[in-house]
Amino acid sequence: MRILQLHSNFIEYKPIQKEISAAEEAEKKAVRLEEIVVLFTAVEEGDNIGVAEKAVEEISTFLKKLKVNRILIYPYAHLSSKLAKPSEAIKIVKAMESFAKVKGIETFRAPFGWNKQFTISIKGHPLAEQSRTILPSEIKEKKEEKISEAVKAEEKLESFWYILQPDGKMVPVDDFDFAEHENLEKFARYEISKVRASQQMPPHVPLMKRLEIADYESGSDPGNIRWYPKGRLIKSLLEQLVTAKMIEYGAMEVETPVMYDFQHPSLADYLNRFPARQYLLKSEDKELFLRFAACFGQFLMVHDTQFSYKHMPLRVYELTRYSFRREKSGEVVGLRRLRAFTMPDCHAFCTDLEQAKNEFITRFKLCINVLKEIGLDREDYEVAIRFTKDFYEQNKDFVTSLAEIFGRPVLVEMWVEKFFYFILKWDFNFVDNQDKAAALSTDQIDVENAKRYDITYVDEKGEKRYPLILHCSPSGAIERDVYALLEKAYKEQQKGKSPMLPLWLSPTQVRIVPMSDKYLAEVEKIAEAIGSENIRVDIDDRTLTLQKRIREAEMEWIPYIIVVGQKELESNRLPVRKRKSGKIQKMTLEDLIGEIRKIVEGKPFKPLPIPKHLSQRPQFYG
């Protein structure tokens, strides 16, 4: 930072015209200030808040010598040839202003980004004219991080916690009897006191590796995951299911860019209201960030969209592959918390609070259904509802109706003030084997962003109005759904049951094990018959013992295993080893196909993405 510091009798300046698009708003009016120290200031590349503070510190010492306590911060680019970006410079200039005010200095500031004309009269004493250069200190620069205002605000956030019962009674968490709500207690403790018992690795991590679903990729950044064919299949099916449900609900699927310009005015402002850390990207002279949700793209799109109350609620949906959040390294674990993840994100633009509330209920039910279809029942997760005190007091019945629909007590977090851009949100939380909670589905009522992005609709009277925006992820991150399914399977195993994935997600649904290669040709025909019914079937044609092949099929969590030998070919009845019951049941081929078709009815299907014959199959892990 370079400052030309002039002790003046007076300065008179007048903004003439905006020089850059990022310029501040200002009146084209002459300003005259007397007996003042004028600071012509150029913010240079690499300057940060620390520099602003240091500058004010130095100036303040100097002001005392001069016995003056008035300054004018006058943005003046011509002092440096390596200027900071305007958006950065304006922040630092503003920071200087507030630091100075805090120090009790009477502070004025000329608008940033304007051509200004000025007249100045400088005192003649030896200290009247000074030039100073302030550089960022090395250590501070390294530690300095782009943390949004929301992240900082959150640190100061004060919450009050309750349990809301389906009958509408709200009990402070400490007074609630958790006897029959063990998971809710774990979730509440996790949210509030952050106590956790676990000493073990998250069980889904060895599982995701051993089942050849996914693995860490050390060649990338932490939290960027590698998906093997079976994992890709599972993830892809989940993506298809969620998308199908959203289209059925009436959402319009779109696709938007993964990276955005840091300088864009709406975006920069929004970044500061969203508590997430970003990946930054430099491309030529542009600074970009990777999206952490679909909000940006959808809002920019809807900003340019013509719509009226007749089209509302207007529902826009995108499956973001990926969304990026640079979570703190200590937080990134397995598939629970990633830095790059696939998130379905659906916004509904609503005319007023009444419509928003109706839509909110529709989506609440929709999300319960989406999780159920995925394989997560109501018993598998806990609900949190979070709101401002004002909202609750004006909408008690509405809030209660959510708990009523869910049918079990829910955790409530109440804020005295609005810290975020929303007034109400809920989230469904999976409690895992380490007693840690992870949010899946969520929805919120946003009261700020329509204005920020200048999104308007036309009402009955033909007037432009700002809609309310609902932000919903119907399933939460897809990776997190896989995490929840694996953790759920592990829980089942702890209870003595055979762990498994839902049938529609099992990579191999039916495995046929021929007694020996004599029966291969016949087995191919059976596999053909099953496969033609959109059932994923494979054949263990390896020359291993039968027992070994059964064991491996069981370890792969295959739902149906059929051994075929002489007897089967003669009898026409297949001994089907069912994982779910743990029993071998004799069935005809038609019965087996019928049973599977019934269980997976209405679910997406994709063929097996690996060789049908196990002898042809590579091993990705272990």
Add this chain to the structure above:
RNA sequence: GCCUCGGUAGCUCAGUCUGGUAGAGCAACGGCCUUGUAAGCCGUAGGUCGCGGGAUCAAGGCCCGCCCGAGGCUCCA
């Protein structure tokens, strides 16, 4: 991000304390076995001991820095 622990064959791990020739099981590959519902037998091959630097005659082991993972702290819109 901080503290603690860990990283040795594709996988799971021993060896590190006390420096002195790189180990096992599983998997892979070759062969035998042609099997009746959760591990058949024999053999072969497989290693920059996470990466970089240092002290030492000598480092997987000791010291320093970094990367990756786990637990805790913090955080989780």
